Amino acid sequence: MPGDRSSWLPLPRREERATVVQPPEPAPGRSAGAAIVDCALYEDGCRRGGRLSVQQAVQQAVERDHGFVWIGLHDPSSDAVEEIGRRFGLHPLAVEDAVHAHQRPKLERFGDTLLMVLKTARYVDSSELVEIGELAVFVGRRFVVTVRHGEGRPLAGVRRDVEAHPKLLDLGPSAILYAVADRVVDDYEAVIEGVAVDLDELEADVFSGTRSNPAERIYRLKREVIEFRRAVAPLAAPMQRLADGGATLGLDDRVAEYFRDVTDHLLRDIEQIAAFDELLNGALQANLAQLSTRDNQDMRRISAVVAILAVPTMVFGLYGMNFDHMPELHWRFGYPAVILVVLVVCALLYRQFRRAGWL
Known part of the structure; x- marks a missing residue:
């Protein structure tokens, strides 16, 4: 990471360690521990100490000159997110965005902390539904906090993949942000494949010559494609900012080439989704013409x-x-x-x- 790693903010410096040992009083309601999927300390491209509590991870990170903490939360309560926010000094507006989980994909900077919001997607083929979730990623100089809402694919696979590549992991929190974004965009491709199969079936049904009327199915699939497009298209601008270089955002500039690859895949997905929308419009017009x-x-x-x-x-x-x-x-x-x-x-x-x- 660029800059002085020993001056990790908002976590205290080594001489202020005593103020971190005693955690703040937990907020009422469900504790953060119930929502934490995994918490780990990474140093020199390796995971240290297995799964840790938040307090242990923070203490061990402060005791080292290098390293960072990655905490993963799934469907946490507002109290849980606020508790983690207090531990890492997250901006209240950023914490509010992570709590409500109704944000557009975006990339914002709050002091030394970067917040990226992504929409996760999963295709349920049996009901032809695109399930949209939300993922908020807080990136600091020596910490990453991921807050996942919905039934998208868990990030445990991302941890395993990153931990298997020490050189990438040694880039610090920037590498985690890249790995998470890459997995989310990869999941878009799986949704696109599912929609493509159903769209082929629809076209065959429309032009089959039978007296069936697939208008309801066309409308339903078009609605899902529109929702999918709303979740994916706004991510292009934030990804392009990361691909142009993350130094101004507090990230390691070496990950820019990785983000460029993700951006290319994302733009291809956006074009494919737009093509789906046009094909569904054509199928609907053809079906109406046949009915007439x-x-x-x-x-x-x-x-x-x-x-x-x-x-x-x-x-x-x-x-x-x-x-x-x-x-x-x-x-x-x-x-x-x-x-x-x-x-x-x-x-x-x-x-x-x-x-x-x-x-």
Whole structure:
């Protein structure tokens, strides 16, 4: 990390260590310990001491010249986040953003602390739903706090991957921010693959020639794609800031090339999601056009049948009026002749409608 590592803020310097040993009184409600998924101290690219309590991790970090703490929280209460915020001197506005979990993806700096908010995504294929969660990452000179809301993929895999690469881990908290962002963007690709499969099924259904109406499914999938797009697209600007160089943000400039790779993947995902939206619009228009065509065909078919049935209705209606003087009323073959004429006329009309494509 650039700058003097021994002056890690907001954690105290070595001479102020006594003020850290006694933790503040916990806030009422669920304690931070219940929400902590993992807490570890990292030094020289390695994890030290296994899983630690927050107090142990802070104390051991202060006792060393190098190293940083990574604390992971999942669905914490407001009291839990506020307790962690007090331990690390996080800005109240940043803590509030992490508590409410209804933020747009963003990157903000509060003094020596960087806050990045990302949206996690998971595709539930059985119900064709995109589940959106939220992940807040606080990055200081010698600490990382991740606050995860929702059912997105846990970050335990990210820890294992980072711990398996000491050279990357030796870059400090900047490496953790990169690894987390990379995993979130990778998960977007899994969602895109799931949506692509369902979109192919929809297109096949729309153009199958059957009389099914997939409009409801199209609307439902379009709504999920729009929500997914809202979660992903705003992340492009923060990622581009990181890719342009993190020195101004208090990060190690060596991770910029890693963020550039993540940014490339993210922009590709955004383009793919936009293409999905356009394809769904096209599928919806095609489905509406087919429904209109089917309605017109049905109306022509009904009109043709009504026209054919009008002939016997008119003829038999006339002969049912009980007049004394009617054509061929007293002729022996009058009744079969009328029936034959009606059948011939109906047959000619049917043939003409068939040629015109109405039947």
